[in-house]
Amino acid sequence: MNYHGGGSVPTIRCVANDKYSMPLHPVLIAGKWRPANASGTFHAENPATGETLPDEYPISDWQDCGAALAAAATAAVELRSVAPERIADSLTKFADAIEARCAELVEIAHQETALVKTPRLQDIELPRTTGQLRQAAVAAAEGSWALPTIDSKLNIRSYYAAIGPVCIFGPNNFPFAFNAVSGGDFAAAIAAGNPVIAKAHPSHPGATRILAEQALRAVSSSGLPPATVQLLYHMQPEDGLRFVSDPRVGATAFTGSRAGGLRLKAAADAAGKPIYLEMSSINPVVILPGALKERGEKIADEFTNSSLLASGQFCTNPGLLVLLRGDATTQWLESVKQRFEKQSPAPLLSAGVARSLSAGVAALREAGARLVTGGAPISGPGYKFANTLLAVDGPQFLAAPDRLQQEAFGNAALAVIAEDEDQAETILEGLEGNLTGSIYSDSAGSDDALYTQLAPVLRSRVGRLLNDKMPTGVAVSAAMNHGGPFPSTGHPGFTAVGLPASMRRFAMLECFDNVRRSRLPEALRDENPNGRMWRWIDGRSTQNDVES
């Protein structure tokens, strides 16, 4: 998921705070939609046409950031005494409220992103979003996410509890499901009991505005503190650095470019503030010879679909293929080439994505990759790039592994052709941390020895290892890991998708030592508060009460 930042905003202009030439959308701070303290404004654009959209949005200055942080700090204290069931109620009501404005959301998100209305926006992403919110509601009310642990003999008890205000920087590529004010990070942070300050992605402010309106309604209707949900559309980069390192912040979640993520990480790290980043990933796919022989055409279909889905603008897009040299590989690449050329590319999300894709493909070519097909923008209207396949031989890849594994976010992929099996292993050894890694092998067992050689090397470099499957599907499952070693994320122990694990990113470990029973949080009292919560009591997992 990629390319957060000003680059994708076409129209930014500086204004005096009190002299807007036309109505400027307000920001959501402390429960009120109020005029922004803006250092500038921006418009979104329709990437299918390149046209600027009429609505004008503010770039908040530090006054807005500070006001949101102050309100969030107060809300965080208030939320500590709110029952998890009420938080769950709010998340469920939010899901309902999104569905109530489904058509409007799909329409505006389509205008702002050029993603297709059906199936993508209406039938896939919107239900995924409401599904995540409802799963988070269930997890919040049930409570096992907090890993409550009780040593009844010593009367020491601990669990994970809300960490404090969470800043969420949303990406450009999922206007609903990873939106800072409705997506996976939002659901997890709220479910863990924290207020959220959402920093919208400026490429889809209209969809974000509607989502925030519905979020505020849900929060109000459930009686949560009004500042549980706040929204800023945009801020200056230096304010972003100050924002994530502010003493009032509990933690930050960021999904976007590596450059932007690393800057925020440095600021948060220096202040000792947890920050969870999803920065970049090329998601290597290794296709072993037996699989190529057994079902090459089927795999070519799977790869093409996964690689070109939404013009490849997925964080788990398969951007790097690893194959062994041979006639079968040559033929397979030719058959992928034909598929890439046959399928007409969908628009990219913004002018910024188009520019960076051009630059990324050029960088790969300069580093030694040869063009198999594509490689150039397609003339307008809007932002499109020819479906692009590049190839490079193993020795050449090994001569410049860093340059050849730079992400070219969009509908482009690089095939690396290893000379032999050991070179394939060496290539994998040179990979940076990635979100996913896939290995295709045949069903008869002829690839098994090579799988055994390569899988451990890939395993330690990715968060999710797949067999015989492309990585673009990211199921919202308790067992999912949407995370991985640096630099795909900032820490390999956390996932951004999958409940309840994703909630623990936004929590601190709280221990109660000899604390009197009546003063304990409900989750740590002798009685199981809802009869369903799993707790680790005296060396075993149980839904029972503490035995007296």
Added chain:
Amino acid sequence: MNYHGGGSVPTIRCVANDKYSMPLHPVLIAGKWRPANASGTFHAENPATGETLPDEYPISDWQDCGAALAAAATAAVELRSVAPERIADSLTKFADAIEARCAELVEIAHQETALVKTPRLQDIELPRTTGQLRQAAVAAAEGSWALPTIDSKLNIRSYYAAIGPVCIFGPNNFPFAFNAVSGGDFAAAIAAGNPVIAKAHPSHPGATRILAEQALRAVSSSGLPPATVQLLYHMQPEDGLRFVSDPRVGATAFTGSRAGGLRLKAAADAAGKPIYLEMSSINPVVILPGALKERGEKIADEFTNSSLLASGQFCTNPGLLVLLRGDATTQWLESVKQRFEKQSPAPLLSAGVARSLSAGVAALREAGARLVTGGAPISGPGYKFANTLLAVDGPQFLAAPDRLQQEAFGNAALAVIAEDEDQAETILEGLEGNLTGSIYSDSAGSDDALYTQLAPVLRSRVGRLLNDKMPTGVAVSAAMNHGGPFPSTGHPGFTAVGLPASMRRFAMLECFDNVRRSRLPEALRDENPNGRMWRWIDGRSTQNDVES
């Protein structure tokens, strides 16, 4: 736990690599005790006498660090295919091997630290150390620590698995229980399946050497890779920074001074390497008026014992008292003063600790604290400091909260006298993150309203909240949290004590998506591998197999 670094090493001299004037202790790299590549050497000293001890130890240069990292990287790969039961066996054998040299260990640790042989070293710290190793063995073999999670319908499975070579920087104050080659971090890192490179604390190299000898025997006897345990006695600060950010490192654990910890943190953060730090903590203790009235003398005893235990050289030493102004408080401080003056101080761990304690007390006085008793070093032999109590009024504390909550590691404490209840709250609001926070209240309920006002403020600023209890006891319990908000540690979600939670610091989240059954790690197969492991399967915790 504090004051790691060269400051506590009395005798450092630079030598040409091949010209040692007397036998220099070898380092443990890749399973062999071999001559160090040394940029200098050092001796420990006996802090009770100030005498330099005869053994000479090397300060390794980067060649040693690099060799240890290379061997650890290989061992990490080999350990992936070692059954957890074998790792558990090695930890148990190590505990036995420590006990086999108990008398020798106690003798040398006493010489190097001046901690008393009984009860401290022999009857408390050594059994704690072997107990931790045996608990880690049980946790490793049982496997629930890894939070195995299975979605059987989607065939997505995940768990925590070894992160790779772990560098451990041990502190000065626990020669056994937090020693880099035998302590809590060591036990957790090994139990999670990682090789350890131990960086000894240079104030007790002799105890560390014996522990490493026993660790190597245990590792060899269990058939683990020889480089599972490696030891360097000392390194240059710049090599330390390079060490924790090396690409071959999985994670680092550090216990020591804030300055040293922050330097290592910056280096590791920039390289995207997880680092777990325990840096400093003053462990506020709030004594409410009812408790003072009800059992002031008892609390004065408890505080004195906790504050002066091992000359206050505990990471959870109660360094800050918060009391309300009044005659009872005045009398109570007088009674603590008498106790402090009556008890003769034990030696400090090193000349460096003595210097920093003098400097710390001076800094508190310069910031406005007045001396109640103590405040000066006691003349030799050895390093002693008068038991020291300081006091400051609330308004003065609030005028310089940062300067007045600097840690003075050792037998010194500062009492803050709040004008009233609201000022007590304001004082707590100004506290940095700490490992612990205690509140004493009366049993009749007269303090309850004030407890309700203050506890939430303290709760969010500490890892462990205690009632009616001093913080120096850190039970090795599954429910313990020996962690807390920055700057007491680097991340409030992790604990350094308490199994199995402390193991998850040294693990990455590994997900297997559609991976064929025979290729799954045992913990994620349909059959529960040992019948005891708790796994989260399809929405519930169970020891059963996956239902087919």
